[in-house]
Amino acid sequence: MANQKLVMLADTERCVNCKGCEVACRAEWNTPLGFNRNWVIETISISDDGVPHMYLISGRCQHCDDAPCVTNCPSGASYQRDDGVVLVDREFCSGCEMCVQVCPYDARFKNPLDDKISKCTFCQPRIDAGEQPACVEVCFNRALIFGDINDPNSEVSQLLKQEKWKKLVTDKVDTKPNHYYSESTYLDASVLPQEKEPTIEAEVISKVVNPVVSVGFSGMLGLFGAAGIMKIIKRREEVSNDSHSE
């Protein structure tokens, strides 16, 4: 487990936008209507002769190694596991939505049922029990492939070698995602990461309570209940140590 690095491959040549992945996720994690942890988007490019070409692109949290949702989370609830999975600690998530605003892929939302941040977890409880993520499990055309990139015999390692892949990154935004797409996929603004500026509050709170860069922390105490903030600060420390221990 410790040496695993988990990734998702979306073979867009196989995807037919049947939306099995979307419903699988809704059923598995009980996401309320109107919200989705994953999606399939169509992009269309028109070639010089006027002929349209269409691509079907399955998306979700890209589980970035340089995840702005983690660095901008004031409470330390957002974190990345050693195996690369980006998660939200339910006890510490205040639902402040600062991570929602900074995600370049719009992969997070606040769940109105519990006021916590919801996102794709690669089905963490399922994969920890040795199952595939729900979306991968149902995929009719085997367009979604999930596994450990550190295991050279895994299906993902084999496919990454055999076929050509790319990530959803631009010159301006590269948060080191762990999600791959077929090289032939036409990408446009609807799927590429968007530049996101954290709000001033997000920046201040994140820097204030983040022990790595802590500045002017005493001035901010008035904003929070003392007990609450101490808990959060302790948490940030733990998360920072945790993520820097690799």
Next chain:
Amino acid sequence: MGTERDTGVTRRGFLGLTAGTAAGVALGMRSFKAHAAVPHTEETWEGGTVIPSTCNMCVNRCGIRCRVVNGVLEKIDGDIRNPRSRGGTCAKGQAGIMSVYDPDRVKHPMIRVGKRGEGKWRRASWDEAFEYVADNLARIIKQHGPESLLWSSTTDLTEQFFVRLGIHLPTPNFARHATLCLASRNVGYFATMGGVPDSDLANAKYILMFGANRTESFQLPDNWTMIEGIKNGAKLTVVDPRMTYTAAKGEWIPIRPRTDMALTLALMHVLIKEELYDKEFVATNTHGFDELKAHVANLTPEWAAQETEIPAEKIVAMAREMAAAAPAVVVYPGRRTSWYTNDSQFRRTLPMLMALLGAFDAPGSHSFGSPKARLGSFEWEIEPFDVAERFDHFETRYPLANHEDGGYVSLRDAIVDGTTAYPVKGWMIYKQNPLAAVLDGKKSLKMAQQMDFICAIDVQPSETAWMADIILPETTYLERLDPLWAPSGPRAYVGIRQPVVPPQGEAKPILDIIKGVAKALDAKHEFETPLSQVFNFSMEEFIDAQLKGLPIDRQTLMQEGIWLGPEEKKSYGAYRSGKKQFNTPSGKIEFVSERFRRNKFPALPEYETPQEVPGQQRLVSGRHAWFTHQRGHANNLWLHELYPENEVWIHPELARQKGISEGEEVLVRSSVGEIKIKAKVTPRIRKDTVFICHGFGGNSAGQTTAQGKGGADFMLMESAGDEISDNQATHETFVEVVKV
């Protein structure tokens, strides 16, 4: 939106409202569990109890595994052991959960108290409901004879029980789904090669599809074998006025609609002229080559280019590519082929093209005889019946059609136009929604209005059920035991459909409903064989009879969910060598159809240039992957979420001419109706064509999610049917798109 259910309430919310039990547990958050070096609190997940069964959200019947936690159906996954669905489950299959917990579902027998269609109902007990149905049927049988009953149902494992009741009344007047779907394909292929062959898409090198949309309307195993074929290097060419997701997986040829036959005839012209056809196969296995050669001699690519708007060079290139890939070529038969009035003849040209290429009985092409488990058969009480002729003269008008299926357009028109051989007074409908499927919807409503009695057996208050006098609630497929399923496919198997959760409300399985009606009818009318005697068996006994001769018993099958036959390697060559004969009058693939000739239809397919209406667009219709059938899919909350309303697709240039912008509501008008619908401006459709996805514009007030969302294509389509099969012709209507 705006209603609470549309935006926020979850499935567990519904359970709290409808089941009223364990709501606290169900509504509560998932329990937490900590792990990793730093303790984190995450979502948890329960495996629950897994019950294997068979899906019924469309006709494909995939293998499913249903996960039940505390008596609630939480998740439906695919069954990896199923040779046809190999572990996949689509959006519909998984949203089957919501067909159980749909708040609009009919859960008790309902008797109409207001005017027809007004939506005023009262709840009745099953005893009263059976009496009510039997009273009405007995009265009609007494006054007008049993043949004055119309018996409508749709293909499924349980349909045979409903049909059997009709047979024993007896009435000859069945209306099944074929003429709303694939009747013309069946007639065309049967005449040409004696049946509809399987397509080995995974090993094909060239796949040609006319309108068929395997990625958006699934057919097993073809939807995934096509993708495997493409990944293996097959070239896919999709001929369609609309760019479907299937077309997106290959080369899109945006043909002028209703000219497909010009393309197939010209392809045959090139193959013959350039001597690219398989001479040996044609000599051994076909009938009428010389006549075909003469028939297509003048049907040049240049001629076809004028008709189809596909460049002549492209047509020549296609013929050469296909010949180079032969015999690993599939010219795909299609499934829903209810397009044009010449569809049976057009379908004939597809196997004719395949025969020229020698693309039969070889890997990557067509074949007959895929592995299939042989089920035992239940022995019915059958006695000879003196059955009347059908009321609609179907047998004489459509001699080559399947007379047991009937023809929906012709029977509806006969009833409304008053040309029936005798009165038609009662209508029993099981799991079918003709009032939202047969073209010219206003005319279908008139048919319903003039019935003395209508009984609908359904799960949903569909448009048709809403017009009934009584609705009998059936269980969903997740709540009942059905007859076994043993299709042909990559490997022989037997699948079972069994209850995974108890029925909601008082819903009953169809066999119990039929038994109830039979018993009540026996008390009011004397039948040749008492109906109760016909249905004097349990579903378990029926299944045991089916399992006779197979090395598995019912209990084990229910535990396992599937019985897999031995792995067989498909063998080829018996037809090619002439050892096996085709089921045609000549025993060969017939370029010249002797069945057509005998019945005075053109023995070789004759092309006609379509007539167009200036200033108007041809309306075409179709499906998408998120709901394929009318089985309450539009009212399913999880599917509704994926595609809440349909649009009329119009080309950007047409939109510019008319000043219509994306998302704007427009009026679409034909000679028989008009609808308001949003415009989708897209280069994925030709300028002379508009597309409206079927299944929307619902007008049953009982279906609160679907009602009034989008527009109904069938309200615009003019009455028309294929000349040979009576398959309804849904793409023969021209419409005007009007800015409002």
